[in-house]
Amino acid sequence: MPRTLLIAGNWKMNKTATEAVELIKAIVPAIGKQTDINVVVAPPFTALQSVGENLVNSTVNLGAQNVSEKPHGAYTGEVSTAMLRDLHVTHVIIGHSERRSYYGETDAIVNKKTLAALENTLKPIVCVGETLAERESAKTFEVIGQQITVGLANIPANQFANVIVAYEPVWAIGTGKTATPAMAQEVHAFIRAQLAKLQGEAAAQKTRILYGGSMKPDNADALLAEADIDGGLIGGAALVAKDFIALVESGKKASARK
Ligand code: PEP
Numbered sequence: 001m002p003r004t005l006l007i008a009g010n011w012k013m014n015k016t017a018t019e020a021v022e023l024i025k026a027i028v029p030a031i032g033k034q035t036d037i038n039v040v041v042a043p044p045f046t047a048l049q050s051v052g053e054n055l056v057n058s059t060v061n062l063g064a065q066n067v068s069e070k071p072h073g074a075y076t077g078e079v080s081t082a083m084l085r086d087l088h089v090t091h092v093i094i095g096h097s098e099r100r101s102y103y104g105e106t107d108a109i110v111n112k113k114t115l116a117a118l119e120n121t122l123k124p125i126v127c128v129g130e131t132l133a134e135r136e137s138a139k140t141f142e143v144i145g146q147q148i149t150v151g152l153a154n155i156p157a158n159q160f161a162n163v164i165v166a167y168e169p170v171w172a173i174g175t176g177k178t179a180t181p182a183m184a185q186e187v188h189a190f191i192r193a194q195l196a197k198l199q200g201e202a203a204a205q206k207t208r209i210l211y212g213g214s215m216k217p218d219n220a221d222a223l224l225a226e227a228d229i230d231g232g233l234i235g236g237a238a239l240v241a242k243d244f245i246a247l248v249e250s251g252k253k254a255s256a257r258k
Contacts, residue, residue, distance in 0.1 A: 002258050005224070006164065006208050006231035007251040008040040008063060008125060009238025010093055011047075020047035024054045026241035030248075032058030037231070037251045040091045040125075041238070045079055048087045055088075063091035066099060067122070069112035081120035091123045093233070095151060097170045107150035114151060118159040125164045125210070125233065126151055128191070132171035141190055148194040160199050164208045165191055166233040172213025174235055181222045181229075184211050188228035217246035224254035 015023060020043045031039060032055075042063035043051045052062045068078035084092060094117065095110035110126060117124040128147040130140040148165070155163065167187050169179050179187075188209045196204035211223050212233030223229055231251060237243040 001206070002255075003206065003208050003230045005037040005251045005255045005258070006040065006210060007037060007244075007248050008091070008093075008166075008210065008231070008233050009042060009244055010063075010065060010096070010212075010233055010235050011041065011043045011238060012065065012098070012235060013044060014239055015043060015047055017047040017050045020044070021050050021054060023239065023241060024051045024060075027244055028054060028058050028060060030241075030245045032060055034248070034252060035059055037248070037255050039248055039251075042091070042093055048084070048089060052088050061090045062088055063093060063125070064089050064122075065093045065096070067092045067094070067113055067117055069109065069116045071116070081116050081122055084122060085120055089122065091125055091164070092117050093166075094124045094126050095147075096127045097129055097168060097173060101170075107147055110147075110151040111153055114163070115154065118155065118162055121162070123162045123164060125166050127166045127168050127212070127233070129168040129170050129173075129213070135169070135171065140187065144187065144191060145194055148191060149198065152195070152198055155199070157199060157203070160203050161206060164210065165195070166210040166212050167191060168212035168233060174214070176214050178214045178216075178219050178223070179211070181226050184223060185226040185228055188226065192228055215247065217243055217250065220247050220250040221253065224250055225257070 040061045040063040094113045099105045114124045130143045134143050208230040210231045210233045211229050215232040216237045
């Protein structure tokens with residue numbers, strides 16, 4: 001069974017609820033009925049409700065950019081898995097490099113959040129990736145091996161099918177620098193081998209591994225053609241309706257060829 005490609009837009013801390021509605025209204029008419037691939041948009045928490053209302057009767061799924069590992073209680077400023085589910089959120093980005101570097105999220109925290117998401121039937125998009133210094137000191141595989149082994153530890157076998165991994169080289173995020181398709185493919189194949197060690201070859205073959213890092217309409221076709229690249233996690237280009245629509249079209253083309 002080929003893996004269903006996934007194109008996900010991470011809107012980060014951009015767009016008020018009003019602006020987010022404008023953006024989703026520009027996207028949905030173009031791609032809201034396609035069923036060839038999966039599409040997710042992840043607006044800020046404050047726009048989840050209004051964007052979600054505009055996704056009813058569309059095939060576009062709603063994602064969040066973070067979630068608490070705690071179920072409820074005195075955790076000021078946090079948002080739980082149940083709160084997201086209540087807004088019809090289906091996916092959640094976990095361990096984005098911005099959360100790791102600015103908010104101190106460790107692999108152990110990523111693991112707790114991933115387990116909490118799966119427990120409440122949210123599909124986690126777990127981000128891994130090396131910094132420029134790590135790549136230049138030949139630590140890419142060591143770093144990513146650790147992020148996968150710790151971040152995805154102890155996942156019950158029957159929940160693993162809902163896990164999505166995103167390889168996002170930190171040096172490529174928001175910088176305009178993209179990993180070449182060959183560089184990305186090498187790491188994606190490594191990640192799949194790590195997943196096989198954790199959950200067996202069959203589960204690893206079913207897991208989507210997205211690429212993220214300055215993916216744009218002009219480089220997406222080449223990246224998505226690689227055997228182990230199963231879609232994209234897109235930041236900047238996801239904020240421009242025509243670019244995001246073009247990326248979904250690239251995903252559909254790649255899906256037809258895989
Ligand atoms: C991201 O932050 O997930 C990302 C890939 O950003 P950009 O596409 O802007 O590099």
